[in-house]
Amino acid sequence: MKLYSTNNKDLRVSFKEAVFNSMPQDKGLYMPVEIPQLDPAFIENIEQYTLPEIAYQVASALLKDEIPADDLQSLIADAINFEAPAVKLDDKTFVLELFHGPSLAFKDFGARFMSRVMAYFLKDGEQLLDVLVATSGDTGGAVALGFLGVPNTRVTILYPEGKVSPIQELQLTTNGENIRAIEVKGTFDDCQALVKQAFADAELNARFRLTSANSINISRLIPQTFYYFNTYAQLKKQGHNAVVFSVPSGNFGNIGAGLLAYKLGLPVKQFIAATNVNDTVPRFLATGNYETKPSTQTYSNAMDVGAPSNWVRIMDLFNQDVEALKKVVTAYRFTDEETLAGIKAIDNQFNYVACPHTAIAYLAVEKYRQENPTDESAAVFLSTAHACKFPDIFPADIAVKIEIPEQVTALESKPKQADQLGVDFEGFKAYLLKG
Structure with a gap:
């Protein structure tokens, strides 16, 4: 597998180099030189495969000979050892539960795959690998x-x-x-900017072996394609061939993975990018003007991103052709008030407790259906985190329905260990240099 930078299509690096370097020095993002078309027979018979089998087929097509087949199968079996069920709410509405991994969020797919890929490539005696990550909520966990x-x-x-x-x-x-946390007196965008500045700093790169665990790392993106294929397999078993995905979107890595799956050959009717009031992409698709702005805090905090890093990847997938992109991607934005109304509506209609991010994805499905009344596709809205992570947002009558997983109860007895920093890069750099 060879990759280039979105800022330099002539660049060529290996998958291993892209995983460890995370971000090219030109500040672009790595993308595959070739996006192969999966065997049509695999897609036609995909309902016969398990999630790990689907994951292997997709990963091996992309990675080619970067990791031997037996090692790749073992790596996937270890990383993707939990389910991602598409729960049926009615005949044409499904919620894709992506919170059954250890941290109760969809990001377990990317983080577990990436950590095992890095461990696989690391050699005994090599320099310590320093992983930097900014989080708006679920990535860090x-x-x-x-x-x-x-x-x-x-x-x-x-x-x-x-x-x-x-x-x-x-x-x-x-x-x-080996895990340390820094509480930054700022926004997620400030955290993300500090990480990006660190990767561009010559002194830090000379001193440390830096890499990122954010969705800018290509090894985070690849495993997120797995659950799109697996969801299609689940729906195909139930007689659905036309599918619409509604994706809660903040840094746009999740929907970016869905669009990569689409380019690999997954038959998807439409993708819906569902955002909160941090609506850089919906505004762009409506006006043609891509204008970032400082992020605003909302109930759906993992989506509080004013400058989504992965948007450049999505534009690259469509060769900067906005009109072609708009045929596949629709975007809607929702306020906190609408989010809370969505949580109540899902509970009333389906007796289902949805986290605020999930509720926004549901609202986007409803809006899409209002605008496309003749579309009979099955709609899947992604549930990206367990509802227990957001206890203060739910009305009391819904909050009592939330089951608290054992791993959350165990956390409450552990002491907080975090350093505090401001948003200035020199302070962060000094912190890193102290080791």
């Missing part, structure tokens, strides 16, 4: 649990003070060992 105890790695997680939920903060700050 998934990365922390994915890398906890992985030899020869150290993970530094930056998160915005007061802008993650209490359970998310516990998942970030109670690990110890």
Whole structure:
């Protein structure tokens, strides 16, 4: 597998180099030189395959000979050892539950796959691998649990003070060992900017072996394609061949993976990018003007991103052709008030408790159906996190229905371990240089 930079299509690096370097020096993002078409027979018979079998078929098509077949199968079996069920709500509406991994969020797919790929490529005696990650909520917990105890790695997680939920903060700050957390007095965009500046800093790169665990890392994106294929397989078993995916979108890695799956040959009728009031992409698709802005705090905190990093990948997938992109991607935005109304509507209609991100995806399905009344496709809205992560958002009558997983109860007895920093890069650089 060879990859180029979105800022330099003549660049060529291996998958291993892209995984460890995470981001090209030209500040682009790595993309596959070739996106192969999966065997039509595989797609036609996909309902006969398990999730790990689907994951192997997709990963081997993309990675080619980067990891031998037996090793890749073992790696996937270890990383993707939980289910992603498409739960039927009515004849044409499904919720894809992506929170059955250890951190209770969809990001377990990417973080566990990436950590195991890195561990596979790391050689004994090599320089310590320093993993930097900014999180708006769920990424940090998934990365922390994915890398906890992985030899020869150290993970530094930056998160915005007061802008993650209490359970998310516990998942970030109670690990110890090779995981350290920094509470930044700013927004997620500030955290993300600090990480990007670190990768571009010559002194830090000379001193440390830096890589990222954010969705800018290509090894995070690839495993997220698995559950799109697996969902199609589940729906195909039930007689559905036309599918619409509604994806809660913040940094646009999740829907970016769906669009990569589409380019690999997954037959999807439409993708819906569902955002909160941090609506850079919906505004762009409506006006043609791509204008980032500082992020605004909302109930759906994992989507509080004003400058989504992965949008450049999506534009690259469509060769910068906005009209072609708009034929496949529709975008809607929703306020906190609408989000809360969506949570109540899902509970009333289906007796289903949805986290705020999930509720936004549901609202987007409803809006899409209003605008496309003749579309008979099955609609799948992605549930990206367990509802227990957002206890303060639910009305009391819905909150009592939330079952608290055992791993969350265990976290509450552990002490918080976090350093505090401002948004200035020199302060962050000094922190890293202290080791």
